Amino acid sequence: MTRLLSLAALILAPLFLEPAASAQTPPCIEASANCTEWITFARGPARSLLYRTYSLEQPNPHVTRALIMVHGAGRDADNYFRTALAAAFLAGALDDTVVIAPRFASNDGRGCRDTLSSNEVSWPCNGDSWRSGGVSPADGHLTSFDFADEILRRLARKDGFPNLKSFVVAGHSAGGQFVNRYEMANKVHDSLGLPVTYVVANPSSYAYLDALRPTAEGEFKAFSDDRNCTTYDRWPYGLENRTGYTAKIDDDQLKKQLARRPTAYLLGEIDILPLGGFDSSCPAMAQGPTRRARGEAFGKDVNANFGAHHQVVIVPLCGHNARCMFTSDPALPLIFPKN
DSSP states (O other): OHHHHHHHHHHHHHHHSOOOOOOOOOOOOOSSGGGEEEEEOTTSSOEEEEEESSOSSSOOTTOOEEEEEEOOTTOOHHHHHHHHHHHHHHHTOTTTEEEEEEOOOOBOSSSOBOOOOTTBOOOOOSSSOGGGTOEETTEEEEEHHHHHHHHHHHHHOTTTOTTOOEEEEEEETHHHHHHHHHHHHOSSTTTSSSOEEEEEESOSOOOOSSSEEEOTTSOEEEOTTTTTOTTTTBTTTSSBTOOGGGTTSOHHHHHHHHHHSOEEEEEETTOOSSOSSOOOSHHHHTTOSSHHHHHHHHHHHHHHHHOOOOEEEEETTOOSOHHHHHTSTTTHHHHSOOO
16 A cells, blocks of 8 residues: 555656756757748737747747848848858857848849748838838838837837846948948837847948048048939938938937947958949949948047947958858857857
8 A cells, every 4th residue: 555655656646746947948950831920010900020949929038139130232131140150159149149130122123032921011122212211112111110119129129038137239241331320220129128249240331420431541521422323312321311210310329329339340351342232323332342441430430520439340251151251260259259
């Protein structure tokens, strides 16, 4: 009888024990539909897709960092998700970081021909494009920067990631352009209750804060060819004639926000050739002859002339290649900062 009672106790004991702490959900690490999620704007039906390692809807107390990785002109969020995963693996950050790669899909029937799902937003392809806060052709109230705002707001909710301590918004090439303009313009930076850092990697152009441009001697002077290049200071190369998300923000506010928000310019040592969608237009060439030169000049300008304390980081032996840039030793502590 005693042995039977002991056996019964072993069988029934788990029913009366305190529930154990929930096991950690493993990260989703495939650039496939299994690792995607939709962000629905307002009450819908408009929505946009993102890849993520952890669901934005499931409570996850283990996550302490968030990395939002913005793709380039190819709008290949799947490939940028793979790059971000590789970087997270190298940094030992897969378990405690939610990695997100949003997809700024675009189909104008000409330059951009992405296949869109039902109710998926088509962001503007060229001109006032997705990379500069452009307005959706189907909804005059919705811009590409609103998509990033919504991601950050959802991540900041305590019911989802109660132990989240920091955000990093990073992008390469056209994604670097997005991050440069989003950093200076976004309206959520100061309301999230958590620090946000921006990493701008190898863009072809920047949004300058005044009409001065770099010279070959490393100075900043009035642009000498303004008569032939009349658009050199227009948005998104400068602050004139802004449209979309930034249209109603005054110049002084943009300057103050850019200067005080923590930012790093990640530049490839050998990103000095006109490859990979290099912008050779006159307003871009007014900023320098190569992507590396443009990044070094812009960093110097905002630090020396606008009181910023931004980092300019040269990545050895990298050209215009996101995987090389973001998996490099200089990049890992920037995109996965210690909490």
